Amino acid sequence: xxxxxxxxxxxxxxxxxxxxxxxxxxxxxxxxxxxxxxxxxxxxxxxxxxxxxxxxxxxxxxxxxxxxxxxxxxxxxxxxxxxxxxxxxxxxxxxxxxxxxxxxxxxxxxxxxxxxxxxxxxxxxxxxxxxxxxxxxxxxxxxxxxxxxxxxxxxxxxxxxxxxxxxxxxxxxxxxxxxxxxxxxxxxxxxxxxxxxxxxxxxxxxxxxxxxxxxxxxxxxxxxxxxxxxxxxxxxxxxxxxxxxxxxxxxxxxxxxxxxxxxxxxxxxxxxxxxxxxxxxxxxxxxxxxxxxxxxxxxxxxxxxxxxxxxxxxxxxxxxxxxxxxxxxxxxxxxxxxxxxxxxxxxxxxxxxxxxxxxxxxxxxxxxxxxxxxxxxxxxxxxxxxxxxxxxxxxxxxxxxxxxxxxxxxxxxxxxxxxxxxxxxxxxxxxxxxxxx
Amino acid sequence: xxxxxxxxxxxxxxxxxxxxxxxxxxxxxxxxxxxxxxxxxxxxxxxxxxxxxxxxxxxxxxxxxxxxxxxxxxxxxxxxxxxxxxxxxxxxxxxxxxxxxxxxxxxxxxxxxxxxxxxxxxxxxxxxxxxxxxxxxxxxxxxxxxxxxxxxxxxxxxxxxxx
Numbered sequence: 390x391x392x393x394x395x396x397x398x399x400x401x402x403x404x405x406x407x408x409x410x411x412x413x414x415x416x417x418x419x420x421x422x423x424x425x426x427x428x429x430x431x432x433x434x435x436x437x438x439x440x441x442x443x444x445x446x447x448x449x450x451x452x453x454x455x456x457x458x459x460x461x462x463x464x465x466x467x468x469x470x471x472x473x474x475x476x477x478x479x480x481x482x483x484x485x486x487x488x489x490x491x492x493x494x495x496x497x498x499x500x501x502x503x504x505x506x507x508x509x510x511x512x513x514x515x516x517x518x519x520x521x522x523x524x525x526x527x528x529x530x531x532x533x534x535x536x537x538x539x540x541x542x543x544x545x546x547x548x549x550x551x552x553x554x555x556x557x558x559x560x561x562x563x564x565x566x567x568x569x570x571x572x573x574x575x576x577x578x579x580x581x582x583x584x585x586x587x588x589x590x591x592x593x594x595x596x597x598x599x600x601x602x603x604x605x606x607x608x609x610x611x612x613x614x615x616x617x618x619x620x621x622x623x624x625x626x627x628x629x630x631x632x633x634x635x636x637x638x639x640x641x642x643x644x645x646x647x648x649x650x651x652x653x654x655x656x657x658x659x660x661x662x663x664x665x666x667x668x669x670x671x672x673x674x675x676x677x678x679x680x681x682x683x684x685x686x687x688x689x690x691x692x693x694x695x696x697x698x699x700x701x702x703x704x705x706x707x708x709x710x711x712x713x714x715x716x717x718x719x720x721x722x723x724x725x726x727x728x729x730x731x732x733x734x735x736x737x738x739x740x741x742x743x744x745x746x747x748x749x750x751x752x753x754x755x756x757x758x759x760x761x762x763x764x765x766x767x768x769x770x771x772x773x774x775x776x777x778x779x780x781x782x783x784x785x786x787x788x789x790x791x792x793x794x795x796x797x798x799x800x801x802x803x804x805x806x807x808x809x810x811x812x813x814x815x816x817x818x819x820x821x822x823x824x825x826x
Numbered sequence: 827x828x829x830x831x832x833x834x835x836x837x838x839x840x841x842x843x844x845x846x847x848x849x850x851x852x853x854x855x856x857x858x859x860x861x862x863x864x865x866x867x868x869x870x871x872x873x874x875x876x877x878x879x880x881x882x883x884x885x886x887x888x889x890x891x892x893x894x895x896x897x898x899x900x901x902x903x904x905x906x907x908x909x910x911x912x913x914x915x916x917x918x919x920x921x922x923x924x925x926x927x928x929x930x931x932x933x934x935x936x937x938x939x940x941x942x943x944x945x946x947x948x949x950x951x952x953x954x955x956x957x958x959x960x961x962x963x964x965x966x967x968x969x970x971x972x973x974x975x976x977x978x979x980x981x982x983x984x985x986x987x988x989x
Contacts, residue, residue, distance in 0.1 A: 549932040568855045570880030667934040708971050
């Protein structure tokens with residue numbers, strides 16, 4: 390892979406000599422990839438496809454949308470009724486947001502299961518968290534643009550989170566709004582940023598891939614590539630495998646676009662924003678529900694009085710505590726490479742962690758379920774327990790497990806488990822290991 | 827070096843500030859900061875909602891029972907202790923004027939219309955996260971940290987000028 394390829398086409402050769410873009414592309418094709426990747430490794434490229442779909446449909450929608458408080462709602466209805474194929478493009482964009490999050494959440498849980506965040510891929514993981522944060526900001530602002538009731542009230546609730554910051558909170562909220570409430574200035578700046586951020590995401594995705602290609606993909610066994618016998622070229626092997634995944638995924642996507650386009654939406658968002666009336670039940674989009682449950686889980690004065698009794702003077706109101714926990718839930722995820730000290734990456738060889746992985750997945754789903762329901766009765770109790778478990782898992786359990794868990798023996802190489810007779814296989818293949826790199 | 831750095835930092839801050847401050851409320855937004863409301867038609871026990879700075883303001887013509895309930899509360903029971911007398915104008919105790927925005931996350935509490943839930947304390951009930959306010963607009967239960975804000979206002983004959 391170190392050699393520059395010989396191109397036959399003289400034009401290609403001319404360009405490549407001056408700017409080796411074709412050499413770069415060639416290296417992407419022959420890029421050595423572990424030969425044992427399963428279908429959970431499709432979700433990175435699916436996320437890439439979703440980003441492209443969102444940018445393309447978004448640019449087109451922006452040609453017909455009017456970012457003004459009195460016209461935004463009608464312009465979206467115009468897209469649905471008057472613009473040629475506007476309904477299709479909007480439904481792709483609208484459901485695309487949900488698809489993007491489905492794919493990315495699977496991608497993240499894949500990383501958690503197979504320990505993809507562990508050395509030397511910590512930076513790769515952090516860049517992924519940055520992408521997630523940018524996606525959340527973009528999705529939130531995009532949801533405000535149709536200027537329906539949920540747009541307006543979702544924006545009000547979320548921007549008000551910043552008022553929990555001591556002393557300067559209210560000034561920050563006024564600054565974010567550009568007024569004394571969510572209004573036209575807010576809509577305008579959200580549109581501007583909603584258009585900008587996907588391109589920032591694109592840039593961070595590029596860094597994410599750069600970090601990935603430097604140390605290569607992790608794999609279901611979680612062990613390092615030992616030589617060329619452990620890898621296959623990305624093209625055609627994984628391009629083909631990715632195409633299969635894309636085909637299945639686009640069918641899944643199309644089912645929603647064509648048969649249940651409003652499945653992920655809220656009917657209230659087809660009512661124009663009204664600053665004088667709060668909908669009976671404000672819920673964010675489904676992909677924010679677990680965080681929303683964490684936000685609302687802090688008991689009234691519980692942490693406040695608890696902290697005061699320990700420190701005597703610091704009072705953390707429930708509202709601020711909820712906001713801190715919500716952002717903290719992402720922070721502890723970002724810190725996993727340092728909290729999980731186990732040298733074994735893949736949960737396949739971690740008999741205890743394997744179970745806790747499924748519990749934390751279930752915990753995230755339970756949190757989402759609580760977030761979708763009103764903060765009353767049993768839901769509050771369940772949300773509190775699930776929130777406590779979330780932090781217990783990532784902050785306390787993971788460091789403890791790295792010490793107390795006895796991992797199963799690892800195979801000697803990626804090739805070993807699939808070849809008869811166990812560990813002999815690498816020997817002949819290792820004859821010329823210097824050829825690679 | 828230090829001087830160069832300091833002047834450089836000042837230059838960066840001076841250029842950055844217009845780009846930060848442009849997001850603050852514009853002059854036309856600031857200009858629409860007061861509202862005048864005729865309250866002569868609001869009967870005892872009735873409430874009206876008016877718009878002030880893009881937010882609803884609740885004007886409630888309180889009944890004697892509501893005033894008594896608000897005044898009789900033991901301040902030690904309150905999360906954000908404040909006597910009713912600090913929240914109304916002296917001699918006009920029947921008029922309670924508060925910003926109708928829940929201090930938790932900015933929803934509009936229910937309780938202005940007939941048949942709306944008013945919570946356990948007869949004031950307002952926020953449907954978003956269950957905060958409950960009493961007949962003085964003070965937080966009594968739920969996640970909201972503070973009482974409903976009292977806007978600056980003055981009575982002028984049959985009118986009230988908010989802001």
